Amino acid sequence: MLTLADIDVDRVAALLARYGLALSRVPDGEPIPGSYWGECEAGLIGCTVFARGDTPVHSMLHEASHLIVLPPERRADVHTDATDSIAEEDAVCVLQSLLGAELPDVGADRVLADMDAWGYTFRLGSARAYVNDDADDAWAWLERAGLVDAARTLRLPD
Structure with missing residues (x-):
């Protein structure tokens, strides 16, 4: 599985920034804030996607997509679970x-x-x-x- 450590994180951060989102790197071994699935899976709090080096890229993109589909005014209220339907x-x-x-x-x-x-x-x-x-x-x-x-x-x- 492709992880954040395997790719150019600056490109990811730039892509997310185009949607008004931030990527926050979590130190290896630390818990990921706002992670719905736990372990190495990406997390969400407000307009920030949290991920470690061992976070699967698809997980980080999935969680970012949840924020992207939300109207900007609703993003600030997101913590861990962003699914509306x-x-x-x-x-x-x-x-x-x-x-x-x-x-x-x-x-x-x-x-x-x-x-x-x-x-x-x-x-x-x-x-x-x-x-x-x-x-x-x-x-x-x-x-x-x-x-x-x-x-x-x-x-x-x-």
Whole structure:
């Protein structure tokens, strides 16, 4: 599984900053603040994503995606659990792969493979099959939120 220690953290921080988010590196061995799953999984508090070197990249992107889909005025209230609905969770699963594609040392393929390895479950058997063939509602959700265009391309903020 690809971890934060394996990639250029400055690129991740820059990507998150485009959405008004901060990445806070947690020292190795320390508990991750705001982690829903515990262990090495990323955490959320307000507009900050917390991660250690051993945090899986897909986890960090997933938690960041939860903040990205929220209106900025709601982000400050987030602590540990940001999910508002199943529809939002589905959209976040798609968005995390799109964010991975924006990181040259990650890519969507790696995010999707690591989602499968971690244990995400989808009706069609894989994260890739979900995103490509079973996520029309999630894509529509992301389009309504202004995060992707009709061609299913990520709209990056300036």
